[in-house]
Amino acid sequence: MKNYQLNTENLSKISESIAVPTYDRTKVKTGIVHVGIGGFHRSHEAFYTDQLLHDPSASEWGICGIALLEFDTKIYQTLKNQNGLYTLIVKELDGTQTTRVIGSIVEYLYAPENTLAVIEKMASPEVKIISLTITEGGYNYNEATKEFDFSTPSIQHDLENPDAPKTIFGYLTQALKLRKERGLKGCTIQSCDNIQGNGHMTKRMLLSYVAKAVPELVDWIECHVSFPNAMVDRITPATAASDITNLKETTGVQDAWPVVCEPFKQWVIEDDFIEGRPAWETVGAQFVENVEPYEKMKLSLLNAGHSVLGILGALIGYDTIDESVSNSNISTFLHNYMDIEVTPTLGDLEGINLKEYKDSLIERFGNINIKDQIDRICSESSAKFPIFILPTVKAQLVEKGSVELAAFVVAAWAIYSLGKDENGKELVIKDAMKSQLHEKAVASVIEPASFLTLESIFGNLSSSTIFKDAFTKAYQDITKNGVEQSVINLNAKN
Structure with missing residues (x-):
C-alpha cells in the first residue's frame, strides 16, 4: 500500500481509501474562530461543522483554529503542515472503525507568535462566533470566593500589557474593543467546555475582567455579545502512537495527529446567537430554550x-x-x-x-x-x-x-x-x-x-x-x- 502525507495536494489520492471532504475548501469562509484546537474540539464542533459544510449554502461557517498557549505549538504545526486537515477515527463498540478526513478548519493561528493577527481575526466582521474549549480550569473561577481570580500571574500580565495578551480574557477584550471602536457588529461567544451554565460562566468571568481592564466596554458587550449555554458530549481519549501507526498501515494515510473518539455524540445548545449561526441541527445538534x-x-x-x-x-x-x-x-x-x-x-x-x-x-x-x-x-x-x-x-x-x-x-x-x-x-x-x-x-x-x-x-x-x-x-x-x-x-x- 502506498502511503500519502495528509494534505490538500494528496486529498484525491487519499479519497481512494477513506472518506474525505467533498466540498471545495477554497470557497469556505471563516465564520467561526475556535480557541483550543485539541482532540475534543476536533471530534465534536469541528466534526459537526465539517458535516454541515457539505451543504454549499453553509460555506460561510469555516473554522479558524487558535493555538493560544506555547503548549499548543505541536498541534499548530501539525495543522499547518496538513493544511488544517486531520483524520477522525471513530472506534465502535464491536471493534470496527469508521475513518474520515475532516476539513472544517480552514485557517490556523499560533497566538504566542501572532498576537495581533489573532486579535484581528477575532474582530473580523465575517466572524460571527468565537467558540472555546479552554478546559474547566481556563475560566479563572475561584470556588472559595465565587469570583474571577485576578491574582494569577497571566491575568496580571494581561492587565499591565493589554496589547500583548496571554489569556483568553485578554484576547477577547482586545478583539471586542476593536469591534466597538470600528463600529462593527458584535458576535457570539460560545463555550464548549464541561461547566454547568458554561455560557453564563463565560459571560460573568469575561465581564469581571473587562470591568477592570476596559470598564467602558462592559455596556457594549451586554448589548452586542451573546453567550449561549451548551452541553457537549463525546468521549475523546488522547491519541496513542499505535493509532497513528494503525492508520498508516490500514489506509496509507500519514497523519501526525489523528483524533480518536467513541461513536456517541451529543450537542445541546441554547438558541441565542446574536449574529446568526450554522444550521448544526441539520447534522445532529439539538437547539433548545433551556439547556x-x-x-x-x-x-x-x-x-x-x-x-x-x-x-x-x-x-x-x-x-x-x-x-x-x-x-x-x-x-x-x-x-x-x-x-x-x-x-x-x-x-x-x-x-x-x-x-x-x-x-x-x-x-x-x-x-x-x-x-x-x-x-x-x-x-x-x-x-x-x-x-x-x-x-x-x-x-x-x-x-x-x-x-x-x-x-x-x-x-x-x-x-x-x-x-x-x-x-x-x-x-x-x-x-x-x-x-x-x-x-x-x-x-x-x-x-x-x-x-x-x-x-x-x-x-x-x-x-x-x-x-x-x-x-x-x-x-x-x-x-x-x-x-x-x-x-x-x-x-x-x-
Missing part, C-alpha cells in the same frame, strides 16, 4: 462518573477507564453513586429515560477499543471536582441525603494526591494545583480532614460535620483495607 437539565445530568453522571472511575482505578493500578469499569466492584459502586446520590439532585428530566442513560454510560465507559487513559481523566482534578462532584454533595447536604459515596471518592483523591498507587508505583499527576494538593495530602496522613481545607476547591465544605466525618471514615477505610475491599464493604451496605 440546564441536560448539562446537569451529563456533568453529574458522565463527567463525575469518569472522575470516580479514574481516581479509584488509578489507586488500584489500572491504566485505562475500561479496566476500571470492568471491575464489577467498581462498576457497582459507580451505579450506587449515580442512583443514591446523584439522581435525587437532578429533578424532573422530561423526555429522558434516566435509567437507560446511566446504563449507557457504563457501556460507553467499558468500550475496550477506546482505551481512555486514566491519567488523562484524572488530570486537572482540582478544576473538575468542584464542577462534577461537589455540586451533588452540596445538594445532598441541603436535602439531608447521603454523601457517603462522594466522600469516599474525595478521600480516594486525597490519597491519590500523595503520588503513589497501592502497589507503590508513582502516579502521573497533571494538575495546576499539584503542589498544593500534595501538601494537603501529606497533612491528611495525620489529620485526614486537612485535605478539605483547600478553600479554592472545597469552599466551606470542611465546616460540614456530616461530610467531614464521612470523608474521614472513608480515608481511614481506604488506608486500612485498600480501595477495592473498601468498595466491597460499601456495596454490601447499599
Whole structure:
C-alpha cells in the first residue's frame, strides 16, 4: 500500500481509501474562530461543522483554529503542515472503525507568535462566533470566593500589557474593543467546555475582567455579545502512537495527529446567537430554550462518573477507564453513586429515560477499543471536582441525603494526591494545583480532614460535620483495607 502525507495536494489520492471532504475548501469562509484546537474540539464542533459544510449554502461557517498557549505549538504545526486537515477515527463498540478526513478548519493561528493577527481575526466582521474549549480550569473561577481570580500571574500580565495578551480574557477584550471602536457588529461567544451554565460562566468571568481592564466596554458587550449555554458530549481519549501507526498501515494515510473518539455524540445548545449561526441541527445538534437539565445530568453522571472511575482505578493500578469499569466492584459502586446520590439532585428530566442513560454510560465507559487513559481523566482534578462532584454533595447536604459515596471518592483523591498507587508505583499527576494538593495530602496522613481545607476547591465544605466525618471514615477505610475491599464493604451496605 502506498502511503500519502495528509494534505490538500494528496486529498484525491487519499479519497481512494477513506472518506474525505467533498466540498471545495477554497470557497469556505471563516465564520467561526475556535480557541483550543485539541482532540475534543476536533471530534465534536469541528466534526459537526465539517458535516454541515457539505451543504454549499453553509460555506460561510469555516473554522479558524487558535493555538493560544506555547503548549499548543505541536498541534499548530501539525495543522499547518496538513493544511488544517486531520483524520477522525471513530472506534465502535464491536471493534470496527469508521475513518474520515475532516476539513472544517480552514485557517490556523499560533497566538504566542501572532498576537495581533489573532486579535484581528477575532474582530473580523465575517466572524460571527468565537467558540472555546479552554478546559474547566481556563475560566479563572475561584470556588472559595465565587469570583474571577485576578491574582494569577497571566491575568496580571494581561492587565499591565493589554496589547500583548496571554489569556483568553485578554484576547477577547482586545478583539471586542476593536469591534466597538470600528463600529462593527458584535458576535457570539460560545463555550464548549464541561461547566454547568458554561455560557453564563463565560459571560460573568469575561465581564469581571473587562470591568477592570476596559470598564467602558462592559455596556457594549451586554448589548452586542451573546453567550449561549451548551452541553457537549463525546468521549475523546488522547491519541496513542499505535493509532497513528494503525492508520498508516490500514489506509496509507500519514497523519501526525489523528483524533480518536467513541461513536456517541451529543450537542445541546441554547438558541441565542446574536449574529446568526450554522444550521448544526441539520447534522445532529439539538437547539433548545433551556439547556440546564441536560448539562446537569451529563456533568453529574458522565463527567463525575469518569472522575470516580479514574481516581479509584488509578489507586488500584489500572491504566485505562475500561479496566476500571470492568471491575464489577467498581462498576457497582459507580451505579450506587449515580442512583443514591446523584439522581435525587437532578429533578424532573422530561423526555429522558434516566435509567437507560446511566446504563449507557457504563457501556460507553467499558468500550475496550477506546482505551481512555486514566491519567488523562484524572488530570486537572482540582478544576473538575468542584464542577462534577461537589455540586451533588452540596445538594445532598441541603436535602439531608447521603454523601457517603462522594466522600469516599474525595478521600480516594486525597490519597491519590500523595503520588503513589497501592502497589507503590508513582502516579502521573497533571494538575495546576499539584503542589498544593500534595501538601494537603501529606497533612491528611495525620489529620485526614486537612485535605478539605483547600478553600479554592472545597469552599466551606470542611465546616460540614456530616461530610467531614464521612470523608474521614472513608480515608481511614481506604488506608486500612485498600480501595477495592473498601468498595466491597460499601456495596454490601447499599
